Amino acid sequence: MLKPGSTIGILGGGQLARMIALAAAPLGLKAHIYAPEDGSPAFQVADAHTQAAYDDLAALERFARAVDVVTYEFENVPVDTAGHLARFVPVHPGAKALGITQDRLAEKSFISALGIEVAPFAAVDDEAALEAALARIGRPAVLKTRRFGYDGKGQVMIRPGDDAAAAFKAIGRHPAVLEGFVPFEREVSVVAARALDGTVAAYEVTENEHRHHILYKSTVPARLGATSVATAADIARRIGDALDYVGVFAVELFVVGKGAEERLVVNEIAPRVHNSGHWTLGGARTSQFEQHVRAIAGWPLGAVERLGARVEMTNLIGEEAETWPAVLAEPGAMLSLYGKAEARPGRKMGHVTRVFAA
Amino acid sequence: MLKPGSTIGILGGGQLARMIALAAAPLGLKAHIYAPEDGSPAFQVADAHTQAAYDDLAALERFARAVDVVTYEFENVPVDTAGHLARFVPVHPGAKALGITQDRLAEKSFISALGIEVAPFAAVDDEAALEAALARIGRPAVLKTRRFGYDGKGQVMIRPGDDAAAAFKAIGRHPAVLEGFVPFEREVSVVAARALDGTVAAYEVTENEHRHHILYKSTVPARLGATSVATAADIARRIGDALDYVGVFAVELFVVGKGAEERLVVNEIAPRVHNSGHWTLGGARTSQFEQHVRAIAGWPLGAVERLGARVEMTNLIGEEAETWPAVLAEPGAMLSLYGKAEARPGRKMGHVTRVFAA
Structure with a gap:
């Protein structure tokens, strides 16, 4: 249990980190932001900041030693980064949450295994798998990279008549998941x-x-x-x-x-x-x-x-x-x-x- | 009218400055704190801070040139400080408010002149004036320094039987105001x-x-x-x-x-x-x-x-x-x-x- 006067380390310097830092202050906690971008918005309201790359192990260690807990504002924190930090200081949420949510296939499998419904999905590693997945799931469907997509990036809709191979190319032929379209209200x-x-x-x-x-x-x-x-x-x-x-x-x-x-x-x-x-x-x-x-x-x-x-x-x-x-x-x-x-x-x-x- | 992205300069680094800075951020404004004390609480949540004395004219000028408006968290900002800053940047509240509220005698006279009731009061510059004021206002009464008092400091109660000269000495024989006791609910x-x-x-x-x-x-x-x-x-x-x-x-x-x-x-x-x-x-x-x-x-x-x-x-x-x-x-x-x-x-x-x- 942290005491007031402790410091929260936050990976990422955008609006979410900024609003976490603003919420930490009235609780008597300081914020230390770690982000590579110049002029990150969260720097403006934090007690301290480290501007460095997420794979700069020396900077990460200094950061970890300067704070009492580490959290993050984005799910694409490299697992090595989180693991390195965790050697020195608690990291919340932990490695399991990061590992699963960074991979759409792992995430859907995890949720499905809990007996919770997700859209029909299939792993797509090549064109053949994509064709098979389309045959099973039908169209329209959405092809999404397994990793590092947000706000609609890294995904493409495949409608009846669309060229599947072109869609796979459009997402860079990265390992992907095909998701069935859910006719939601x-x-x-x-x-x-x-x-x-x-x-x-x-x-x-x-x-x-x-x-x-x-x-x-x-x-x-x-x-x-x-x-x-x-x-x-x-x-x-x-x-x-x-x-x-x-x-x-x-x-x-x-x-x-x-x-x-x-x-x-x-x-x-x-x-x-x-x-x-x-x-x-x-x-x-x-x-x-x-x-x-x-x-x-x-x-x-x-x-x-x-x-x-x-x-x-x-x-x-x-x-x-x-x-x-x-x-x-x-x-x-x-x-x-x-x-x-x-x-x-x-x-x-x-x-x-x-x-x-x- | 400031635009988001502008910087508010705040004199003083305590909790009031801190809470002003925390309120400025969601409005898209940055805060720059000016305070002499090491580790001022407001530094923790501000985009920038200047640690310097309130009479350091060079530091004040640099501060004024770095911000878009200046405000303060305490009424005892030296008038020279405020005046120096006002050469470079708007200062709100302005000189009139500072001048009047820094002097209990001026403040009571000002309020009274508006036709608003204040406690009976009299200027006290020496023991003779204090005796005359006590004779007019009666006891109990409170003797307060005209300047720089807060949270009960710089004031002394004079009850029946108390030695008036000792009370005047207790507040350092500073120019003072005697205030009649108001029997408030x-x-x-x-x-x-x-x-x-x-x-x-x-x-x-x-x-x-x-x-x-x-x-x-x-x-x-x-x-x-x-x-x-x-x-x-x-x-x-x-x-x-x-x-x-x-x-x-x-x-x-x-x-x-x-x-x-x-x-x-x-x-x-x-x-x-x-x-x-x-x-x-x-x-x-x-x-x-x-x-x-x-x-x-x-x-x-x-x-x-x-x-x-x-x-x-x-x-x-x-x-x-x-x-x-x-x-x-x-x-x-x-x-x-x-x-x-x-x-x-x-x-x-x-x-x-x-x-x-x-």
Whole structure:
């Protein structure tokens, strides 16, 4: 159990690291950011930062010795990096969560083995395997690299008539997974935390709307039957337990079917605080960022109840950040900007949270 | 009007500067702290800091040139310091607010001239003036240095039978003010913000309980008649306007009389965010820290409404900070620790905010 005055080390210097650092401070904890990029947004709010590559073992060791626990803001932390750090200091979430979630095939197999439904999937290592997988799963289907994809990168849709070999080439002929298309009604997620003692606390299910493969808007509560609400929390608990997880994670889910036929299919797990949990910052009693800090510090989890009758979180992507004056002028709207200098298209620049009384 | 990416310079590196810096970040602003003390708590969360004396003109100029606006966390900023900074960059709140609130005599005269009641007072520059003042005002009375007092320092009570000359000696024979004792029912405060365009937004009146001259607990709403509630907001507006104020300030008030006889007497003005406004962090739609940043940035003020039916803020003084594990385990309690290494007696180490639904 960390004491106030301790230092949390965070791999990655983007908005998630920044918001974790901002949540750590009121708990009396310092943040030390480790990121290779010049001018990383999280540097602005941290007590210390190390600008170095993720494979710089000497810098990693110095970093590890300067902090009391290490966490990360992205799931693609190289396993060697995490392993090296873990020689000197606890790393949360741990190696199992990283190893499984870095590999789409391992992740889907893991979830499926827990008896939780995922989209039909098949491993694709070459064109022959892809043809066989398409024959079994059908079209449309999505071909995704097993490793290092996010926000729609590293994946390609294969529709009826599309050339399968061209699709495989488009993702660089990397080891891949073919996923069957799930005819979903909507997309939801459950953000949950698991404490060092195994306690799990799940936030309410969040309904998510994507545009161009990037989260556009989250709404809480989600339109979801009571059975599915309970199922979502149960899925989170089972996944958290099976990963022996410590910290906040998100499970992205497809809602399939209507009414009594409604069921949930897991899309993927994110072993970190998640964009679909940003509504908790100002919209729940404890933000996902504070919750993550509590978990990795070995502290009890905070209350997850929603504030208000409905909460909406809208991302500010690229030039949408230019709307900040209107957001500031809107009573009750809560602005979060990420301190990024350049508003490139598709770049997450900030978000707005609105808590509605009714 | 500042743009996101701009830098706010803050004089002082304590908890108030720290919480201003933490509030500036989600608005896309960087903080640069200027403080002489080693290991100032605000350094931990700021993009940059300058550790230098308040009379180091060269360091002040470099600081001023590195930021887009300057503000401060304490009212005793030397007037020369503020004046030097103002040559290079806007300083909010301005010279008038500093000049008046640094001098208890000027402050009481200023408030009184607005037609707002203050405790009976008289200037005391020597023993003869003190005797005359005591004859007019009566005992008990409080003798306070005109300048540089806070949290009960630089003041002494003169009760019937006390030796007046000894009291004057006890405050170092500094120029002083004798204040008549106000037989108050309770102490309240109004924390308000004034924007660059003159808009004033006052938070709800806060009821304050002190122990050993240090704020112990704030409760909102205060036990106060509707007329007094309106009067408090009006007092804040008139003071803010008369000071041509920009930023957050607090007016400490005594509640005198009961029922229809109830009236408010101003104790003092604090030209800064204020301990009695800490409840707004988590207990109001916009915290006083964000509100202050909005004001000095030239932005519109945020919504000041209270969250929940009742909000309580309790300071953690000295060793009380050791109760942090119990606070973390209490559902819904919001912990704010200030990142101070050493828990000296009487030192404000943090606070807890509790929002009650009913």
